[in-house]
Amino acid sequence: MDLHLKNKVVIVTGGAAGIGAAVVAQLAREGAIPVIFDRRTPKPALLDTLESPGRRFGFHQLDLTHEAACAAAVERSLAEFDGIDALVNNAGANDGVGLDAGRAAFVHSLEQNLVQTYVMTHLCVEPLKRRRGAIVNISSKTALTGQGATSGYVAAKAAQLGLTREWAAELAPFGVRVNAVLPAEVLTPLYETWLQKQLEPARALGRITSRSPLGQRMTTAGEIADLVVFLLSDRSSHTTGQWLHPDGGYVHLDRALPAAT
Numbered sequence: 001m002d003l004h005l006k007n008k009v010v011i012v013t014g015g016a017a018g019i020g021a022a023v024v025a026q027l028a029r030e031g032a033i034p035v036i037f038d039r040r041t042p043k044p045a046l047l048d049t050l051e052s053p054g055r056r057f058g059f060h061q062l063d064l065t066h067e068a069a070c071a072a073a074v075e076r077s078l079a080e081f082d083g084i085d086a087l088v089n090n091a092g093a094n095d096g097v098g099l100d101a102g103r104a105a106f107v108h109s110l111e112q113n114l115v116q117t118y119v120m121t122h123l124c125v126e127p128l129k130r131r132r133g134a135i136v137n138i139s140s141k142t143a144l145t146g147q148g149a150t151s152g153y154v155a156a157k158a159a160q161l162g163l164t165r166e167w168a169a170e171l172a173p174f175g176v177r178v179n180a181v182l183p184a185e186v187l188t189p190l191y192e193t194w195l196q197k198q199l200e201p202a203r204a205l206g207r208i209t210s211r212s213p214l215g216q217r218m219t220t221a222g223e224i225a226d227l228v229v230f231l232l233s234d235r236s237s238h239t240t241g242q243w244l245h246p247d248g249g250y251v252h253l254d255r256a257l258p259a260a261t
Helices: 018-029 044-050 067-081 103-131 151-174 189-196 201-209 221-232
Strands: 009-013 033-038 058-061 086-089 134-138 177-181
Touching (some): 009 067, 018 033, 018 044, 033 067, 103 134, 134 151, 134 221, 177 221
Parallel strands (some): 009 086, 033 058
């Protein structure tokens, strides 16, 4: 299926690794122009994809909590590519800031996981209006299920869902679509790091995958990316204000369902 994304300019925050990198790679394969905003540099495998003949991309290394740096990078992107067609607010991390952490840590978690989402959307909204573009916010199943000991992250991800509906309402008159994707259990580099800190990583992974009704496995970053890229395309031209769950039924089905035989 042609998603009609050729030469579309898409900013992806946190696009150097994990789900963000999978989104960037899929955009490149579709002929889009991904623009990475990240404090990290892309891994060699991602650069190999981006630097293939005929492909164009952008990369701005910055701290997304620094508004001036974000504003400058957006302006440079506009100057280089003459517009912005879409924004993927993907950056963030489950930082484990719970009730015991206190106000300063909680506010810092919101800055890292929520405020930069608002700032990036604020900076990109006028170019998106001009192109009748699209926004996808990467939230989390924890916004709906809770997790325990991660108040900051859950508050941020739940707020992203509210902002998805708010921005969809505000931007509908301009033809800008806004949707959210809620990953559940995805084996990203951050997740792998967490697993390796467990006493028995293999057993911990087995407990997690057993809770996925469809296939009793982790969702892949590529599966998340496929949905995100579809939502950015005009193939989903009448979809806005939606929260989508590519999670093998984790949130909406009984997690005690037996595996397929």
